[in-house]
Amino acid sequence: MAGYENATSDKSRSLPMNSENTRKWAGQYEDMEIPIYKYTIILQGLAVTFLPLLAAAAPVADPEIEADGELDLEKRASAQTCKIVNVDHYVNCRYDAKLDAGAIFGFPKGDKLTFACWKHGDCYNGVCSWDQVTYLKTTCYVNGYFTDSNCSSKKLPKCK
Known part of the structure; x- marks a missing residue:
C-alpha cells in the first residue's frame, strides 16, 4: 500500500x-x-x-392515541409458563402429540414449565391440542388438558 x-x-x-x-x-x-x-x-x-x-420525513407520535393508551394491536402469541394441572401425580410428556407415543418425561402436578407452542393431535377428554416443551434439551408434548389456561391456543403460537 x-x-x-x-x-x-x-x-x-x-x-x-x-x-x-x-x-x-x-x-x-x-x-x-x-x-x-x-x-x-x-x-x-x-x-x-x-x-x-x-x-x-421523521414520524411523529399522535398525542391523541398516546393519551387514550389504546392502540388496537393484537398481542402476538408467544411462549408461556404454565402449570401442570388435572393430574393426581405425574403427567406424561410424549415424543409426539399422540396418546400412544412413548413417554419421555413425567411432570408432577403444580410443576411450572415454559411451553413454546401447540399442535393438534390425539384428543384426551375432548382436548386435542398438545403443548410443546423442551426439557433437558429434549422436546416433548403434553396434552392441553393437563396444562393451565396460560397454555391456550390463543396465547401460544401454533407449532410449525
Whole structure:
C-alpha cells in the first residue's frame, strides 16, 4: 500500500499541496486532481442542505392515541409458563402429540414449565391440542388438558 505509506510519512505532511502531491495523497487514483479533503467539505455541504428534508420525513407520535393508551394491536402469541394441572401425580410428556407415543418425561402436578407452542393431535377428554416443551434439551408434548389456561391456543403460537 504505497499510497498509504506516502500519506502518513513525515515528508508528505510538509509538502505543499500541488498537482504532484495531490496524487500522493489520493493513493490509487492517479488521475485525481482534487484533494480528498475537498470532497469531505462538499459532502458536508450536501448533508446540511438536505437535513431539513430528512427531519420533516421523521414520524411523529399522535398525542391523541398516546393519551387514550389504546392502540388496537393484537398481542402476538408467544411462549408461556404454565402449570401442570388435572393430574393426581405425574403427567406424561410424549415424543409426539399422540396418546400412544412413548413417554419421555413425567411432570408432577403444580410443576411450572415454559411451553413454546401447540399442535393438534390425539384428543384426551375432548382436548386435542398438545403443548410443546423442551426439557433437558429434549422436546416433548403434553396434552392441553393437563396444562393451565396460560397454555391456550390463543396465547401460544401454533407449532410449525
